Amino acid sequence: MxxxxxxxxxxxxxxxxxxxxxxxxxxxxxxxxxxxxxxxxxxxxxxxxNLRLQGRFPGQYPLSLRSQALWEEIEALIGEDCEFAQTGHLYLAYDDEERAKLEGYAQVSESHGLTIERLGPSDLRKRWPWLSEQAVAATFSARDATANPxxxxxxxxxxxxxxxxxxxxxxxxxxxxxxxxxxxxxxxxxxxxxxxxxxxxxxxxxxxxxxxxxxxxPIIPAGPPQFVTEPFPYLVEPSIQSVDGSVIFRQIPRGNIILAGYPRTAADPVNHRAPVPPAKTLAAMRALARVAPILAQCHVIRVWSGIEGYLxxxxxxxxxxxxxxxxxxxxxxxxxxxxxxxxxxxxxxxxxxxxxxxxxxxxxxxxxxxxxxxxxxxxxxxxxxx
Known part of the structure; x- marks a missing residue:
């Protein structure tokens, strides 16, 4: 030995x-x-x-904000930028209950110094006219970002x-x-x-x-199912998420749409597998089409997941x-x-x-x-x- x-x-x-x-x-x-x-x-x-600050557990904000400051200096820290991009994050609500949840998230975020922009249906149509008109409210955080995992x-x-x-x-x-x-x-x-x-x-x-x-x-192993589509003309700058968690998506500069569909998928920690059932892919694309109808005909070209722990x-x-x-x-x-x-x-x-x-x-x-x-x-x- x-x-x-x-x-x-x-x-x-x-x-x-x-x-x-x-x-x-x-x-x-x-x-x-x-x-x-x-x-x-x-x-x-x-x-x-996703490097999202909106909607965090309130007790996590000091840690999240300290971490975001490190992400914003990632190239200076490690010598590579890892495709870090401060594109912002848009949260969407589709009924009054979800609107109230968004407002609660926004108030907690603001109490920790984060700037939150509130948007109504007309604001959404002006800024992102390709979004579904069903959203009744949204919040936008410009400091939120993404990087390539x-x-x-x-x-x-x-x-x-x-x-x-x-x-x-x-x-x-x-x-x-x-x-x-x-x-x-x-x-x-x-x-x-x-x-x-x-x-x-x-x-x-x-x-x-x-x-x-x-x-x-009491940990449960599971995996977040992820999907990527064929390239599509670039139009989605921020990460966009339904507050009910049914879909979150973003577009990379090459044009591909990356989206995550929930709930999580079952994982096998013994054999180190987190397969994505086909039904998850179909459900994710239906959720995407509800939020952004213009993307309804995009073709998924790859799916994947990985194992993580949930409490x-x-x-x-x-x-x-x-x-x-x-x-x-x-x-x-x-x-x-x-x-x-x-x-x-x-x-x-x-x-x-x-x-x-x-x-x-x-x-x-x-x-x-x-x-x-x-x-x-x-x-x-x-x-x-x-």
Whole structure:
């Protein structure tokens, strides 16, 4: 058995893991990241790519805004822009109940300093005349953005490697234990890593690590189905989303329409598969046609998904273990991880090296699952009967 040491071992090579490795290396830590497949292979590399600030869980805004500031400097941070584009995000409501939900989102956003523009039907027809006339209200946030998820995780991993991070792919962790000096992590190829700190960023597989130290969370593995159409003349600049969650879409400069259709699709974490049933594709295209009839005849040319973890309150677990000093959790991002990834990595690096972070993370404590938590309306809509 080969033995190695590091200051921090990170289990999980998704976006959360690589950003954490990057910021730890900037703080002169010796870091090893262990990934059972390849970096960014699951939801980190297969999501919609939305960097949305509107409609966030209120307790997440300080983290989201800190993260957005990092996204806005991504090329300076890692040397690649990963197709970051600040195109804005348009939320659409189709009845009075949805209008009220939009207004609630807008007020929370504004309370955290985000500028929200409210639009009525006539405003929508003037700005985006190709939208369906059925929308009764909309809100627009110009600061919201997008990036290419297929590019981001590998790019951050390259930047982390350049800072000295050791990234080990295709290595399955077989054992994690507390040792006299910190933690002992073993992999299937016989390697044995010792470290003073351990980051559990293993996504839908993270509970197995938490349970080794007497903690748990009721995680459900699932995947967000994604679709891309043939190229279409460019006309969609912002990301556009129905507030009921039935569809979100954007257009890339090459003309292809990228859309996500909900509810999520079932995932198989044992065989690492998240297939997209044909019915999901048809439902997504029907939802797209209701919002933008001009796109009704676009042809879908590819579908995909990836595995991510969901929790009943649709709030991730971020922060220190409550049972084991030196252990830090970051999992169950419920579709939020892409936007907050840089901020999570920065906050974890601050907690590990400096002992604290200025960004409030109390709402994300794993300790909330010591008792039953309230199940969110969104979770019920997505997973009841799943």
């Amino acid at each position: 080969s033995r190695h040491t590091a200051d921090v071992v990170i289990v999980g090579g998704g976006l959360i893991g690589v950003w954490t490795a990057f910021f730890l290396a900037r703080r002169k830590q010796r870091v090893v990241l262990i990934e059972k497949g390849v970096v960014g292979a699951q939801s980190s590399g297969t999501n919609f790519g 297929r590019l981001v995780t590998p790019a951050v991993a390259r930047a982390a490697r350049a800072l000295g991070v050791t990234i080990i792919e295709n290595a399955c962790v077989t054992d994690v234990e507390r040792s006299s000096g910190g933690f002992s992590v073993k992999t299937a190829d016989g390697a044995h890593w010792s470290s003073s700190a351990l980051v559990n960023a293993a996504g839908a597989w993270a509970v197995a690590i938490a349970e080794r130290f007497g903690e748990t969370a 009943p309150d649709m709030i991730p677990v971020i922060g220190p273990s409550l049972t084991m000093p030196g252990l830090f959790h970051a999992f169950g991002f419920c579709g939020h991880g892409f936007q907050i990834g840089p901020g999570v990595g920065l906050c974890l690096s601050e907690m590990i090296v400096e002992g604290a972070t200025s960004t409030p993370l109390e709402p994300f404590s794993i300790g909330r699952f010591r008792e039953s938590v309230a199940v969110s309306e969104k979770f019920r809509k997505e997973f009841d009967g799943a």
